[in-house]
Amino acid sequence: MSKLFSSYKIGPLELSNRIIIAPMCQYSAEEGSATDWHLIHLGNLALSGAGLLILEATAVSPEARISPADLGLYSDANEEALARMLATIRRHSDIPVGMQISHAGRKASTAPPWDGGGQVGLESGGWQTEGPSALPYAGTDRPPIQLDTAGLARVRDAFAHTARRAARLGLDMLELHAAHGYLLHQFLSPLSNQRDDQYGGSLENRMRFPLEVFDAVRAAFPSDRPVGVRISATDWVEGGWDVDQSVAFSHALAARGSAYVHVSSGGLSAQQKIEVGPGYQLAFAREIKRQVAVPVIGVGMITTPEQAESAIRDGSADLVALARGILYDPRWPWHAAAALGAQVKAPKQYWRSQPAAYKGLFQTDK
Numbered sequence: 001m002s003k004l005f006s007s008y009k010i011g012p013l014e015l016s017n018r019i020i021i022a023p024m025c026q027y028s029a030e031e032g033s034a035t036d037w038h039l040i041h042l043g044n045l046a047l048s049g050a051g052l053l054i055l056e057a058t059a060v061s062p063e064a065r066i067s068p069a070d071l072g073l074y075s076d077a078n079e080e081a082l083a084r085m086l087a088t089i090r091r092h093s094d095i096p097v098g099m100q101i102s103h104a105g106r107k108a109s110t111a112p113p114w115d116g117g118g119q120v121g122l123e124s125g126g127w128q129t130e131g132p133s134a135l136p137y138a139g140t141d142r143p144p145i146q147l148d149t150a151g152l153a154r155v156r157d158a159f160a161h162t163a164r165r166a167a168r169l170g171l172d173m174l175e176l177h178a179a180h181g182y183l184l185h186q187f188l189s190p191l192s193n194q195r196d197d198q199y200g201g202s203l204e205n206r207m208r209f210p211l212e213v214f215d216a217v218r219a220a221f222p223s224d225r226p227v228g229v230r231i232s233a234t235d236w237v238e239g240g241w242d243v244d245q246s247v248a249f250s251h252a253l254a255a256r257g258s259a260y261v262h263v264s265s266g267g268l269s270a271q272q273k274i275e276v277g278p279g280y281q282l283a284f285a286r287e288i289k290r291q292v293a294v295p296v297i298g299v300g301m302i303t304t305p306e307q308a309e310s311a312i313r314d315g316s317a318d319l320v321a322l323a324r325g326i327l328y329d330p331r332w333p334w335h336a337a338a339a340l341g342a343q344v345k346a347p348k349q350y351w352r353s354q355p356a357a358y359k360g361l362f363q364t365d366k
């Protein structure tokens with residue numbers, strides 16, 4: 001019996017298997033609103049048979065966007081565009097759909113990766129960034145403005161406001177983006193947070209704002225729907241955020257009702273030295289799982305069914321997320337189910353595609 005294809009409950013949300021489609025920015029929105037691209041892209045992934053689809057990092061305000069083409073959920077127009085898209089997807093797939101909500105902080109106002117990814121100038125449609133301290137990501141960037149008390153309240157409210165819009169859209173869960181060097185991670189790391197008020201200095205102080213945002217989002221989203229958090233377990237820089245601090249943060253999140261911790265790494269500093277390889281972040285997931293009573297999602301170069309199966313079996317993670325592997329092969333869960341002798345959901349229109357060698361591959365209950 002495959003563990004990867006066993007069901008799992010994130011809080012009250014029942015997933016048919018442990019495969020999660022990781023959030024993936026598409027840089028294809030207009031003024032924050034989803035476009036036809038999102039319908040094609042997400043419609044495709046919604047037929048993949050994965051247990052959960054997490055929508056890309058979605059900005060809580062215009063200045064929270066990584067790029068001018070980021071998806072957002074801060075206006076009525078954004079909400080309407082997503083409502084139309086979700087209605088279409090739900091007519092054809094019962095995959096649970098979550099959303100990652102985010103503020104890019106000092107890493108905002110950049111070009112999409114295919115345009116180089118560098119900071120966009122104020123004269124070219126860019127905007128002034130903000131962060132915990134006036135420390136830029138790259139030496140050549142405009143420094144962010146340090147958020148003051150009113151600024152912190154504005155950002156916290158923006159997260160809560162977006163969570164309320166997400167609730168109205170009927171999204172099944174929310175993920176707070178506290179990884180990859182974006183705003184909440186910037187507060188956590190001593191490399192980007194050099195404040196001397198109650199939001200900087202000690203670990204407790206650096207965790208304060210991300211935890212306040214978590215509480216605000218948790219309170220704004222229906223209590224019967226999960227809210228989890230994605231973290232970077234390490235900055236991969238000496239003297240930066242690390243696994244021990246991630247364990248402490250995960251304890252604090254679990255105590256506040258975080259439904260899971262999604263364990264990624266890096267993205268905060270240009271000085272990072274990442275040791276990349278198959279499943280390269282699973283050791284961090286395993287360590288958090290060992291020390292904290294919270295469901296853990298492992299992610300990062302999990303590409304084969306056997307690798308995903310063993311990550312669950314050996315206790316590294318409760319669930320696995322895939323990004324590049326499932327973009328490359330959106331039928332990855334079908335192939336994984338075939339390889340592991342399991343069953344997977346597929347749309348009825350495609351049932352006749354089932355290869356003779358894999359009889360019973362598709363769940364054919366409508």
Ligand SMILES: Cc1cc2nc3c(=O)[nH]c(=O)nc-3n(C[C@H](O)[C@H](O)[C@H](O)COP(=O)(O)O)c2cc1C
Binds near residue numbers: 022025180230321322
């Ligand atoms: C196209 C693309 C877009 C991404 N956008 C996001 C994002 O919006 N939020 C996030 O937390 N991670 C994002 N990531 C990182 C992935 O979610 C994932 O953590 C990372 O790619 C490692 O997993 P993989 O080896 O399966 O690709 C993105 C990755 C890719 C390839």
